[in-house]
Amino acid sequence: MTTVLSIETSCDETAVAIVNNRKVCSSIIASQIPIHTQYGGVVPEVASRQHLLIITDLIAQAIEEAGITWAEIDGIAATVAPGLVGALMIGMSAAKTLAILHDKPFLGVHHLEGHIYASYLSAPELAPPFLCLLVSGGHTSLIHVKDCGVYTELGATRDDAAGEAFDKVARMLNLGYPGGPAIDRLATQGNPTLYPLPEGNISLPGGGFHPYDSSFSGVKTAVLRLVQKLQAEGKELPVADIAASFQNSVARSLTKRAIACAIDHNLDTIAIGGGVAANRGLRATLQAAASQRNIKVLFPPMEYCTDNAAMIGCAAAEHLRRGHISPLDLGVQSRLSIMEVMSLYLSEG
Ligand code: KG4
Ligand code: ZN
Numbered sequence: 040m041t042t043v044l045s046i047e048t049s050c051d052e053t054a055v056a057i058v059n060n061r062k063v064c065s066s067i068i069a070s071q072i073p074i075h076t077q078y079g080g081v082v083p084e085v086a087s088r089q090h091l092l093i094i095t096d097l098i099a100q101a102i103e104e105a106g107i108t109w110a111e112i113d114g115i116a117a118t119v120a121p122g123l124v125g126a127l128m129i130g131m132s133a134a135k136t137l138a139i140l141h142d143k144p145f146l147g148v149h150h151l152e153g154h155i156y157a158s159y160l161s162a163p164e165l166a167p168p169f170l171c172l173l174v175s176g177g178h179t180s181l182i183h184v185k186d187c188g189v190y191t192e193l194g195a196t197r198d199d200a201a202g203e204a205f206d207k208v209a210r211m212l213n214l215g216y217p218g219g220p221a222i223d224r225l226a227t228q229g230n231p232t233l234y235p236l237p238e239g240n241i242s243l244p245g246g247g248f249h250p251y252d253s254s255f256s257g258v259k260t261a262v263l264r265l266v267q268k269l270q271a272e273g274k275e276l277p278v279a280d281i282a283a284s285f286q287n288s289v290a291r292s293l294t295k296r297a298i299a300c301a302i303d304h305n306l307d308t309i310a311i312g313g314g315v316a317a318n319r320g321l322r323a324t325l326q327a328a329a330s331q332r333n334i335k336v337l338f339p340p341m342e343y344c345t346d347n348a349a350m351i352g353c354a355a356a357e358h359l360r361r362g363h364i365s366p367l368d369l370g371v372q373s374r375l376s377i378m379e380v381m382s383l384y385l386s387e388g
Contacts, residue, residue: 041360043114044101044137045352048090048130049122049150050177051081052345055097057105057112058352060360061163065104066342066349067097076216080206087125094133101348109141114364116355119147119383120372121177127371135367144364146355147383149375155184156357157343157350158310165337170306172297174321175313175346176202176217179293181251181300182377184310187357188384190377193300194251197241201289201315204255208262208285212278222282223318229283231320236261236288238295251300258288283320290324298328310337316344358384 040059047054051071057064071089075081102109117134119127131147138145155171170193171182179201181194199207202219209218214225239254262285269276301309309329315321322338329336343350358364363384375382 041113041356042107042111043116043146043352043355043359044098044112045148045348045355046094046098046117046130046134047150047153047346047348047351048094048126049118050126050346051075051086052347053090053093053097054346054348055094055101056348056352057101057107058349058356060356061159061353063160063349064107065101066347067101067104068342068347069093069097072217079210079216081123083123083125086123087129090126090129094129098133098137112141112143114144114146114355114359115141116146116148116351118150118153118351119365119369120149120375122150122371122373124371124373131369131371139367144359145367145369146358146363147365147369148351148355149377149380149383150351151178151180151182151377152188152190152354152380153350154312155182155190155310156354157312157339157347158337160343160349160353161339162310162337165308165310168306169308169310170297170301170304172293172309172311172316173313174201174293174311174315176200176206178313179253179255180377181297183304183306187361188363188381190380192377193304194249194253194296197252197254198256199259201255201293202313204259204289205315207259208282211263211266212276212281214278217314219315219318222286223320225279226283226286226320229277229279229281231283231287233277233280234265234284236284238288238292250303251296253292253296255289258285286318286320290318290321293321294325294328297325298332298334301334302332307333308335308337312339312344314345317341
């Protein structure tokens with residue numbers, strides 16, 4: 040049994056957890072959304088300062104809630120990439136300090152590997168190989184999960200992430216930040232086929248489209264033009280219909296790519312993760328298409344879809360069991376491919 044204390048501060052959630060293999064002993068998430076809402080998005084300096092203000096209290100709280108002692112903790116982990124550099128620094132510095140103080144191994148975790156491991160938290164029997172559809176505010180990827188630390192990114196967005204597109208469209212419709220949940224709610228009252236919107240196909244030089252890569256800037260621009268046209272005509276904006284049509288376009292685009300990718304790679308399970316995995320339109324569209332093809336879809340509960348430290352601890356526990364630990368001079372990185380996860384570890388040997 041491997042017990043890890045893990046910290047996640049890559050963006051606008053300060054989170055600390057204690058995880059025992061794939062079991063969550065405590066998971067505390069302090070969202071900064073109310074603070075960033077007034078700016079309409081995340082302000083990096085504000086995020087770092089806020090992480091710093093509360094991280095020590097959250098660590099104490101996570102240990103207390105788990106009811107464990109330092110002697111029972113086998114390793115200390117923190118997200119080190121990708122993310123906002125200043126924000127990552129706070130979590131990583133806290134983790135390294137605790138590792139030195141309590142003489143425990145330190146593990147620097149890749150944020151997207153954490154999102155992949157969120158699926159193990161809600162389905163501990165899950166085993167590779169499977170396909171992970173990762174759809175968050177910062178990323179949109181199709182990842183072939185082969186083993187711990189062994190990933191191939193088969194598809195990605197060429198521009199905006201899916202969640203970013205939800206947030207930007209929500210801003211055009213004056214729905215506030217973050218936009219995904221607001222669009223999801225409104226879409227239930229709108230007509231999803233009223234406004235046909237592009238599905239973001241990426242043309243290939245020899246003709247045809249890229250089967251797995253996506254683009255969301257086209258649909259975002261199409262919504263903007265539609266809003267401007269309706270406003271110029273002096274019409275009241277049919278906000279629910281626009282939200283439903285936009286959500287339908289994104290759900291169809293993601294579903295088409297995920298199903299094609301799973302079939303082409305002989306993968307019978309799609310695990311979905313990231314904040315957009317909560318979207319009801321996406322869930323319904325993907326579930327319907329997958330069941331026609333005998334593909335299983337795993338939808339983790341919301342608390343593990345959005346950013347949390349439990350998923351980081353779960354990934355770290357698996358690495359630690361395999362003898363992977365990180366050097367204490369490891370730095371943070373704003374960008375790092377999921378395929379380079381193992382560059383964060385030394386082999387214990
Ligand atoms: O995974 P996450 O918490 O943070 C990142 O790592 O980015 O994802 C946040 C994103 C935001 O863009 C938010 O608008 C979106 O997830 N989101 C949703 C829903 N809930 C959150 N998008 C669509 N429908 C939802 N229900
Ligand atoms: Zn995330």
